[in-house]
Amino acid sequence: MRALVIDDSRAIRLILVQILKALKFEVIEAGHGLEALEKLKESGPLDLALVDWNMPEMNGYEFVCEVRKDDRYKDMKLMMVTTETEMAQVIKALEAGANEYVMKPFTKDMIVEKLTIMGIDVG
Amino acid sequence: MAVTPADFDYISKIVREQCAIVLEKGKEYLVESRIMPLVHQEKLESIENLVKKIKQEPRGSLKDAVIEAMTTNETSFYRDIHPFETLKKEIFPELIEKRKAKRELNIWCGASSSGQEPYSLVMLLKNDFPQLNSWNLSFSASDISNQMLNRCKSGIYSQLEVNRGLPAPLMVKYFERIGTEWQVKEELRKMVQFRIINLSEAWPTMPQLDLVMMRNVLIYFDVEMKKNILGRVRKLLRPDGYLFLGAAETTLNLDENFERMPFKQSGCYRLKQG
Ligand SMILES: C[S@@+](CC[C@H](N)C(=O)[O-])C[C@H]1O[C@@H](n2cnc3c(N)ncnc32)[C@H](O)[C@@H]1O
Numbered sequence: 001m002r003a004l005v006i007d008d009s010r011a012i013r014l015i016l017v018q019i020l021k022a023l024k025f026e027v028i029e030a031g032h033g034l035e036a037l038e039k040l041k042e043s044g045p046l047d048l049a050l051v052d053w054n055m056p057e058m059n060g061y062e063f064v065c066e067v068r069k070d071d072r073y074k075d076m077k078l079m080m081v082t083t084e085t086e087m088a089q090v091i092k093a094l095e096a097g098a099n100e101y102v103m104k105p106f107t108k109d110m111i112v113e114k115l116t117i118m119g120i121d122v123g
Numbered sequence: 124m125a126v127t128p129a130d131f132d133y134i135s136k137i138v139r140e141q142c143a144i145v146l147e148k149g150k151e152y153l154v155e156s157r158i159m160p161l162v163h164q165e166k167l168e169s170i171e172n173l174v175k176k177i178k179q180e181p182r183g184s185l186k187d188a189v190i191e192a193m194t195t196n197e198t199s200f201y202r203d204i205h206p207f208e209t210l211k212k213e214i215f216p217e218l219i220e221k222r223k224a225k226r227e228l229n230i231w232c233g234a235s236s237s238g239q240e241p242y243s244l245v246m247l248l249k250n251d252f253p254q255l256n257s258w259n260l261s262f263s264a265s266d267i268s269n270q271m272l273n274r275c276k277s278g279i280y281s282q283l284e285v286n287r288g289l290p291a292p293l294m295v296k297y298f299e300r301i302g303t304e305w306q307v308k309e310e311l312r313k314m315v316q317f318r319i320i321n322l323s324e325a326w327p328t329m330p331q332l333d334l335v336m337m338r339n340v341l342i343y344f345d346v347e348m349k350k351n352i353l354g355r356v357r358k359l360l361r362p363d364g365y366l367f368l369g370a371a372e373t374t375l376n377l378d379e380n381f382e383r384m385p386f387k388q389s390g391c392y393r394l395k396q397g
Binding site: 109 | 135196199201204283286287288291292294295298299300303
């Protein structure tokens with residue numbers, strides 16, 4: 001399985017990458033939405049993207065909107081991982097096409113549980 | 124701080140007497156990690172002093188506090204996910220079909236802890252089986268702990284708790300944000316009757332049940348009490364009802380009247396048919 005981790009914090013990316021690698025994912029990283037779209041063009045459709053909300057260039061919400069415009073990525077699971085915790089934000093992300101939502105701070109267990117909910121078999 | 128063998132025995136004894144939970148030798152670390160916060164809170168300096176105080180005031184509240192501290196309340200929404208998928212795909216459709224003449228369904232969660240398990244079920248029923256809105260649904264959930272009962276009734280969860288296992292689409296549908304926490308909406312809260320039931324003592328009268336959730340609590344009891352509890356569940360369960368146990372629990376070698384259903388990692392049992 002292949003995943004994209006999008007966060008402008010290198011430290012957070014590192015943690016998420018470690019979690020996903022332990023689950024046997026091949027992981028691509030990006031520091032913001034635009035970079036993520038570029039990398040996605042190179043890689044083709046992936047199984048999963050973990051998406052921060054607040055980032056320079058293009059934020060995570062805009063990224064989700066862009067990805068959902070493109071039919072090639074319709075099976076890709078998108079999960080927000082963000083410090084945004086207002087109900088309105090969660091609703092906005094889901095309406096834009098995000099499949100799941102995790103509020104920072106997170107633990108490995110939380111990520112694993114959410115992947116399972118989305119139907120990703122992590123063994 | 125270490126617990127002496129004598130104090131460990133004493134704490135094991137009161138925990139066993141009050142809620143039939145068995146603490147074998149080797150569980151000293153558990154006693155230490157659970158009881159030390161209480162020792163600090165009570166400004167007692169050591170477990171030894173705490174035990175002394177309980178012995179001096181055997182009817183005091185400290186004994187209850189020890190019981191509370193020693194019972195594990197670990198839980199999460201849709202814990203282990205598979206049981207809930209089995210309920211959604213197999214059990215509820217079957218029960219609803221079978222009960223459609225009487226339009227009645229009776230459910231009991233026998234160790235509800237802070238409430239994530241009963242609320243996971245209520246959300247599942249509301250979301251996936253809206254036809255039940257007009258049914259006569261009796262849903263009770265119980266736990267030995269007063270503190271847990273209050274948490275269940277309030278339906279308030281921290282961000283950390285709603286992050287665990289709760290699908291975001293259900294969170295936005297069935298929760299309200301209050302301050303930094305999240306509360307289950309009233310229409311769902313009032314669907315469940317919460318009460319105190321000590322599984323190792325007599326149970327109040329209950330209707331014949333279609334579904335019993337008894338997950339991750341049998342593990343704490345000795346074999347005799349496990350048999351006793353399963354025997355009483357058997358009498359309460361309708362002949363075509365279902366029992367769900369935790370992933371590490373089984374009826375095997377305890378009660379041969381049950382058979383395990385072949386659903387993936389669901390801990391789902393029913394009474395042997397025929
Ligand atoms: C690990 S939690 C299980 C919660 C939930 N069923 C689950 O599987 O996630 C165990 C619960 O059993 C309760 N408990 C322990 N001894 C009990 C007893 N004798 N009678 C009723 N409940 C008890 C504890 O208070 C605790 O909330």
